Amino acid sequence: MATFNITINGKKQAVDADPSTPLLWVLRDHLKLVGTKYGCGIAQCGACTVHFNGSAVRSCQLPISSAADNEITTIEGLSENGDHPVQQAWLEIDVPQCGYCQAGQIMSASALLKRNPNPSDSEIENAMNGNICRCGTYTRIKTAIKKASNSEIA
Amino acid sequence: MSKVKTGIGRRSFIKSVSVAGGGLIIGFNWLACKRTTEEGSEEMAMQMPDEWFELNGYLKIGDNGIVTIYSPNPEIGQNVKTSMPMIVAEELDVDWNNVIVEQAPLNTDVFTRQLAGGSQSIRQGWESLRTAGATARQMLLTAAANQWEVPVSELSVENGIITHSGSDKSIGYGEIAKAAAQVEVPEEVELKDNDNFKIIGTSRKNVDAKKIVTGKPLYGLDTYRDGMLIAMIVQPPAFGMEFKSMDAEKVKEMSGITDVFTIDTYPEDMEKEWSDVAAFSKLVVVVGESTWQVMQAKKALDVEWELNPKLTEQIQILEKSAGMDGASGLESSDLHASLMANVGTKKSEIVRKDGEPEKAFENAARVIERSYTCPFLAHNCLEPMNFFADVTEDKAELYGPIQTPEYAEKSVNRRLGINLENIDIQMTRMGGGFGRRLYGHFLVEAAVISQKLGKPVKLVYSREDDMTNGVYRPAYHVTYRAALDGNNKLTAFHVNAGGIPESPLFANRFPAGAIENYLAESWMLETNISVGAWRAPRSNFIAGAEQSFLDELAEEMGQDPIQFRLDMLKRAESDPVGEDNDYDAARYAGVLKMVRDKSGWENGNTNLNRGVAAYYCHNSYVAQVLDLTIKNNEPAIDKVTCAVDCGIVVNPDAAKNMVEGGTIDGIGHALYSEITFEEGKPQQNNFDDYRLIRHKEAPKSIDVHFGNNGIDPTGLGEPPLPPIQGALANALYKATGKRFYKQPFINELKTQETELKT
DSSP, X not given: OEEEEEEETTEEEEEEEOTXXXXXXXXXXXXXXXXXXXXXXXXXXXXXXXXXXXXXXXXXXXXHHHHTTSEEEOGGGSOSSSOOHHHHHHHHHTOOSSOTTHXXXXXXXXXXXXXXXXXXXXXXXXXXXXXXXXXXXXXXXXHHHHHHHTSSOO | OGGGGTTGGGSOOOBOXXXXXXXXXXXXXXXXXXXXXXXXXXXXXXXXXXXXXXEETTEEEETTSOEEEEEOSOOSSSOHHHHHHHHHHHHHTOOGGGEEXXXXXXXXXXXXXXXXXXXXXXXXXXXXXXXXXXXXXXXXXXXXXXXXXXOGGGEEEETTEEEETTSSOEEEHHHHHHHHTTSOOOSOOOOOOGGGOSXXXXXXXXXXXHHHHHTXXXXXXXXXXXXOEEEEEEOOSSTTEEEEEEEXXXXXXXXXXXXXXXXXXXXXXXXXXXXXXXXXXXXXXXXXXXXXXXXXXXXXXXXXXXXXXXXXXXXXXXXXXXXXXXXXXXXXXXXXXXXXXXXXXXXXXXXXXXXXXXXXXXXXXXXXXXXXXXXXXXXXXXXXXXXXXXXXXXXXXXXXXXXXXXXXXXXXXXXXXXXXXXXXXXXXXXXXOTTGGGXXXXXXXXXXXXXXXXXXXXXXXXXXXXXXXXXXXXXXXXXXXXEEOTTSOEEEEEEEEEEESSOOOOTTSXXXXXXXXXXXXXXXXXXXXXXXXXXXXXXXXXXXXXXXXHHHHHXXXXXXXXXXXXXXXXXXXXXXXXXXXXXXXXXXXXXHXXXXXXXXXXXXXXXXXXXXXXXXXXXXXXXEEEEEEEETTEEEXXXXXXXXXXXXXXXXXXXXXXXXXXXXXXXXXXHHOOBOEETXXXXXXXXXXXXXXXXXXXXXXXXXXXXXXXXXXXXXXXTTHXXXXXXXXXXXHHHHSOOOOBSSHHXXXXXXXXXXXX
């Protein structure tokens, strides 16, 4: 066990954990930020996607020892009032079915739009291919990303 | 939104009266309350009524006009949490913006059927949901009429405001709710004509959407309680194996690990429910303070497993019957394929016979015979199996994702010996169901573990545990034969279907009823791999196989595949063969005509590689046309057109979402997914080797059309999945010139040099 100082959603906090503990389980078990989901544990499903210094990463593969001293944003911190353009687009298109993968989808999509505000269809598919939706909302996700990409705020 | 209920516990609660459904909801969800207290915003708290009045078990009305409607059934992504309350709100005549939806607790006295399965929630809930709304509406009107001393017939209501036609009097539901709660429950109520629907048939957003997109705790896995421990299982590595011994000393000393022991979830003498399916009853359990610590301990644990002779005996007998040497009783996919092709049909039994099929085949000028197979599949709900349990001496609190709470309650009662009234099962929103969570062994396991520990515990399956735990979609095999006479006319049809360990046959579905000489046979083979209902059970294979065969048959007969089916359906409608046909030929033909029209089938763009299929299951009819091209030996699906007849569509945009999802789910599994076995061991255990459809492979567009026939709603969660597999196979044929008989199709695509027709 060791103590790590991490900054999550702009908030600095200390966490006691084994250095090998993935950020995913620190978020969920230690900090009770449960919006970041466990789906596979091997970076194959994308349900655990967070922003690490602005880029989308799979938090199940990021040990807390590497996460410390970096800027981390989770779905809970994507926007203050749940009104990030991607979240708004998700609501407008009514994307979710079971909803379990959607936080990860939204984190991947918002990271994409940050670096590429007007992605093409194939750029969207490439950026999102690591996020599985078991219910099959892929077409709606793409529609929502396009909607958000045209938004003035994005 | 359900957030508004924050603080219910702090305020005076239900003013109760007798209830239409024969019971009352009393008390409230302690966990939900705790959860929402944390979320409650000031703005929402301001909307809170001071008092709630419960008019029946389905709803309560606040003194400020806010209405809480309980959604009775488990929410697995089929969106019943929105659509079921919409039906209540419709008859209640309330403004949907003033409605809060809450997941109802398990109470079958009030809600009768609280099960997510068989695409039956809306169909079977239709009348009771409407009655609940209409009964409350009637009580509110009666209370207003009494207060104003006017006849009820002079009152009308819109958006929760009652008005009197003879004066300018009006009153809101919130103001009259207290009086309404004292009104006697009417014995009869009138339901609306379909023409007067204001909410049903309009698109309303998912009531949990805001919570989903902001990452609020909604799912079982999101449960955290003070003093709660994490438990995980270690299960046998292969079907047919069982626990022998372990050395847990080292692991018990690991950081954060509190206990390692074994459990027997279902002792042999326990009376089981149908839902108590579990391949592995005896499990090793590792308990600790955090999930990661327990995951590490699992890996370090030294467990010895051994063959279970009792489990493997049947398989050895099958192996010997197939003439195989060295029968071990541990199954492999090669063995399955061999048994299904060579042994299964020898065990066939006739299920239905019309006319003289044998004679027709004898006299045939030509017989076309084709066989189709599919592998076992895992459900792979993205939220792995899990459950929270807090069991004390005489009480069990259970909270988590379960499609069959009613049956799970009985299992816990029998297993733990705790009285039914002391077992509280609360349903969370579920990260997928697909049939997997019908089988609540994980809930029982959590309860057994918590009882043993005397502490609250959350049982968590890793993805690997989840994928190798069984309850799979069975492996199936079907052979179709068609007899054609000298004029290339279809004279007989024979279906012989079976599987491990059940047959996918529906003997009375189309094309039964459309062919004079018809023979349907069925068989099954034993296995020690556990199986369960997987979205559209049995249909999820046989639809695609049948629709592929009909496509090939139409081609052999030189007919357009849609017209060929329509001609058969015409016969089934006007002069049906046999009496037990379980489909409506006119509705079946209706979706085929609709998809022909909407896809522009007859405009004949011959450059398109398109396939068509139609199927009836779960009381609904779906036809689909799929267009694809092949790029680098992988299909790129350009467009799918869907025509659906599921009666009245309650929430159209959400229903479209469901059809889109079912279509993608069906394509993905037919193309990419399989569980294979060697020596009883599943060869896939995570998404790196179990391929699920992804963004790039999804159709570029899906066009959904609903028939509008005013018939009471039928199923929708499952029907869009089965036929798309046939449409896909038929489109692949157009693109490659080869027929696809064996799922997943990608294996055959990879092994052949596919050629583009255009």
